Amino acid sequence: MPSLRDTIAADLRRQITTGVLKPGERLPSEPQLATRYKVSTATLRDALALLQAEGLVEKVHGKGNFVRRLRRRLTYEGGTLTPIVPTLQVTVRTTQLRAQGTLSTLLKVPPQALLTEYLCVSHVGESPHSLARIYVPRDLAPAESSCRWSKPAELGPRLAETREKVSARLPTPEEASTLRISSALAVLAITRVSADTSDRVVEAALLVLPGDRADACFTTRHATEYRRAEG
Template sequence: MAAKYDRIATDLREQILTGQLGPGERVRAEEELVGEYGVSRNTLRQALAALESEGLIVRRHGIGTFVREARQRICRTTDRYQWEKDRVLLPREERASIGATERDTGLEMDDLQFSAVYTEEPASKDLAAVFGVAPGTKLLRRVHTTRKRGEKAPLASGVSYLVYDVAAENPELLKSENEPWPGGTQHQLSTIGIELDRIVDHVSSRPPTAEEIEFLDIDPGVSVMVMRKISIDTTDRVVEVSDIVWPGDRIELQYTTKLKPWPKRKSRPGDVNSMKFG
């Protein structure tokens, strides 16, 4: 049986998601909710804490509880990387017409603000091990920030690394002013003869740091989703590493796995296909 606070959270969540309580609207006072649900103040606060951790409400000390203004959501699907690879071969005009962020959010390019900061730094032991290079090897560190116009918080916080000497084969890849690059990283790599064979994503979640709370504009109770994306070329070499952090209340990772059919064969006694269930 669900705990009392779960039932309260479910009811209030439904009111928010169906629009009975709209963005920015003040939720009924605690005293009123305690009487309405017939529970203790502690039980009610557990329910509110659950909704706050989901990013549905914000509690302002001494003022009240409010439905959080709707935030732009991001949905990354399993065919994203193949979509990016296919676009490498398209003309520049087509590549420039839409980017991966627009695909993940459904927004238009004019709805977004992009920024990129490039710096050089020596590879840490961690990154050196992933790239298979010596610690201290010069890396190109690229910080990409994308915001929806009018919103303070970025859609995500991402840092991408390339081995500097590899990227320098095309000097244009070293210039942040060339961002956003039509076709993204996969097209950038293609200009120096690199084709990706596979991408490995390592995904986890954790509580946010103090800096992430401020930068991503999230409440302390909202977890962040963390992904290390490792891009590997057709020679089995790691060519790019990205560390991405998303607010847990705005990201959806959607995975679809296509399964191969069983080979056709004649059924034999004892086979599943020959068994009768009744």
């Protein structure tokens, strides 16, 4: 038998998907909804948390809960985000730091080796779409500060291998704040490591994509030999 939380979530979900509650519309206050459904505020918040995790409702601090507007989905494929949205803007912050812990392991460099970090946040208008932290050995960092979702163009001819690991997890508090998403909304976390023909790691990227607006697509091409029949 469905719990009160699930029953409330199902009713609000139905109202959202059928258009009774429209994108951008503010829901009644939590005490009002708790009274309407005859449950405690704690139970009502649990129901809203389900809808927040599904990307149907977003809670704006100090303002209340709103039906979430549909976000354009982007696809991460081949190191890039598609489709290319004309209004997609990227802010970049460049920092010089020294390798420690995981970064030292990913980049195969000694601890304290000099690195350049590119912190990139893509957004459409005021809506953040993705977060990337890209690390490059200091001697390979280009002069210009730019975000590279794809591999660095100047290293293209030398790149021999790129490995990507994808996992689903909950965002860290910093990621949730930067991307303006609920801490209960899963994200796609992609760790990408690129090496050149000498097996030197030239880039390590930690990418975070909100699960409600991003897909990851991977294509494997198999070589097929065609042999002519003898005779």
